[in-house]
Amino acid sequence: MTQTIETPPAVRDRRRIHRAWWVAAVAALAIMSAGAFSTMPGLLVDPLHQEFDWSRGSIGFAMWVNMALNGLAAPFATSLMDRFGPRNVVAAALGIVAVGAALTTVMTQAWQLTLYWGFLVGLGCGSIAMGFAAIVVGRWFTRRRGLVTGILTAASVFGQFVFLPVLSSAMDRYQWRPVTVTVALVSLVLAPLVWLLLRDHPADAGLKPYGAEEFTPKPAPVPGAARHAVQVLRRAAGTGPFWLLAGTFAICGASTNGIMWTSFVPAAHDHGMPPTTAASLLSLIGIFNVAGTVFSGWLTDRVDPRLLLCVYYALRGLSLACLPALLGPQTGPPLIVFVVFFGLLDVATVPPTIALCAIREIYGERDSAIVFGWTLTFHQVGAGLMAFLSGMVRDALGSYDAVWPASGALCGVAALMAMAIRKPAPVG
Structure with a gap:
C-alpha cells in the first residue's frame, strides 16, 4: 500500500507566490498609467501653441498647476488611504483623470x-x-522594501517614457484630441479593474506582510485625513532633515519632470530635431530609468542613502550642463551617451529619498509615507516652477539653452544638501 506524504503547510506557503507581489503588480499598473498621463504636457505645448496661439508661458502655467497639484495631492491622498483604503482612493483618482482629460478636448480658453x-x-x-x-x-x-520601491518607481518611469513615442506618433497622425480621449478611456477601464484586484492590507487576506515573522492586524482608519496630513507636516517641518529632503527633492523635480518632460521635445525641435525623434530619445531615457531605479533600490538596502543622493545629483548636474552642446538635427553618439547616462540617474533618487523619509526616531513607521508625500509635493512644485520658467525663458530669449546649465547648478546644490541630512538608524 502506497503511503501519501503530504507537503507541510509551511513548505507550501514558501512555494506559493506571496500575495504582496500580486498587490505590487496591480499597484505598478496603476502607477504606470498615471506616469503615462504625466508625459502629455511636453507633447501638448507645440500643438496648443499652433492651434490656439497661446503663449508658451500660459501653457507652461497650466503645466505648473498640473505638477504642483500632482505633488500637493500626494500627502492628502496618502492620508485618505489611511482612512478609506488605497483601493477606493486610487479608483476615484482614475475617474478624476478621465473627467479632466475628456473636458480638455472641448476647451477653447487657456484658463480651461x-x-x-x-x-x-x-x-x-x-x-x-x-x-x-x-x-x-x-x-x-x-x-x-528598497527593491519593491525601485520596481514601483520604475513602473512610473516606464509609463512616463516608454509610451511617449507612441503618444507622439499618435498625435502626429491623429492630432492631440483623439490621444487625449484615449487617456480618458484608459482611466475609465482601469478604475474598476484596480478596485477589484487591489487589497488595502495583508490582514484583509489573512496574511502576514512579506518577510514578517508575525501577523500584523489592520490598523484602524484614521479619521480627519486632511487634518492628519497637516499634523504630520507640522511635526516633520520642525526637523532639519525634512527641509533638506524637501529641498533636494524640489531640485530633483526641477531637473527631471520640470525640464525634461516639458522642455526637451520643444528644445530639440528648436535645434532641428523632429518631435517624434526627440520623444523616442525620452523613451530611451525611460528604458534606462527602469534599470537605474531598480538598481538604486537594491543599493538603498545596502549603502548610505545620503551618499547615493549626493552622487546622483552631482552626476545629473554635470550631464545637464553638457546638454545644449549636444542638441542638433541628428542623434549622434554623444547625445545617445547623455540619454543613457541621464536615464540611469533620472529617477534613481526616489528609493534613497523614501528610505530617508522613514527615519523611525523622527517620523514614525506609520507616518513615513505621508512625510514622503509632502516631500513629493516639493518635488512637483519645483518641477512645475521649472516648467513655467522654461516657457518664459523660451518666450523671452527664443531658446531653452540657458535653462539646462541652470538646472545643472541646482543639482550641485542638492548634492551638498544630501550629505547634510542626518544619518538614519538602520531599518530592520
Whole structure:
C-alpha cells in the first residue's frame, strides 16, 4: 500500500507566490498609467501653441498647476488611504483623470487648460504617485522594501517614457484630441479593474506582510485625513532633515519632470530635431530609468542613502550642463551617451529619498509615507516652477539653452544638501 506524504503547510506557503507581489503588480499598473498621463504636457505645448496661439508661458502655467497639484495631492491622498483604503482612493483618482482629460478636448480658453488638465488631471495623477507606492511598500513588505520601491518607481518611469513615442506618433497622425480621449478611456477601464484586484492590507487576506515573522492586524482608519496630513507636516517641518529632503527633492523635480518632460521635445525641435525623434530619445531615457531605479533600490538596502543622493545629483548636474552642446538635427553618439547616462540617474533618487523619509526616531513607521508625500509635493512644485520658467525663458530669449546649465547648478546644490541630512538608524 502506497503511503501519501503530504507537503507541510509551511513548505507550501514558501512555494506559493506571496500575495504582496500580486498587490505590487496591480499597484505598478496603476502607477504606470498615471506616469503615462504625466508625459502629455511636453507633447501638448507645440500643438496648443499652433492651434490656439497661446503663449508658451500660459501653457507652461497650466503645466505648473498640473505638477504642483500632482505633488500637493500626494500627502492628502496618502492620508485618505489611511482612512478609506488605497483601493477606493486610487479608483476615484482614475475617474478624476478621465473627467479632466475628456473636458480638455472641448476647451477653447487657456484658463480651461489650467482647470481641466492642470487641476483635475494633476489631482488625479498625484493621488496615484509615489505616496501610494510608499503605502503599498510599508503595508505589504517587511523585507525587500528598497527593491519593491525601485520596481514601483520604475513602473512610473516606464509609463512616463516608454509610451511617449507612441503618444507622439499618435498625435502626429491623429492630432492631440483623439490621444487625449484615449487617456480618458484608459482611466475609465482601469478604475474598476484596480478596485477589484487591489487589497488595502495583508490582514484583509489573512496574511502576514512579506518577510514578517508575525501577523500584523489592520490598523484602524484614521479619521480627519486632511487634518492628519497637516499634523504630520507640522511635526516633520520642525526637523532639519525634512527641509533638506524637501529641498533636494524640489531640485530633483526641477531637473527631471520640470525640464525634461516639458522642455526637451520643444528644445530639440528648436535645434532641428523632429518631435517624434526627440520623444523616442525620452523613451530611451525611460528604458534606462527602469534599470537605474531598480538598481538604486537594491543599493538603498545596502549603502548610505545620503551618499547615493549626493552622487546622483552631482552626476545629473554635470550631464545637464553638457546638454545644449549636444542638441542638433541628428542623434549622434554623444547625445545617445547623455540619454543613457541621464536615464540611469533620472529617477534613481526616489528609493534613497523614501528610505530617508522613514527615519523611525523622527517620523514614525506609520507616518513615513505621508512625510514622503509632502516631500513629493516639493518635488512637483519645483518641477512645475521649472516648467513655467522654461516657457518664459523660451518666450523671452527664443531658446531653452540657458535653462539646462541652470538646472545643472541646482543639482550641485542638492548634492551638498544630501550629505547634510542626518544619518538614519538602520531599518530592520
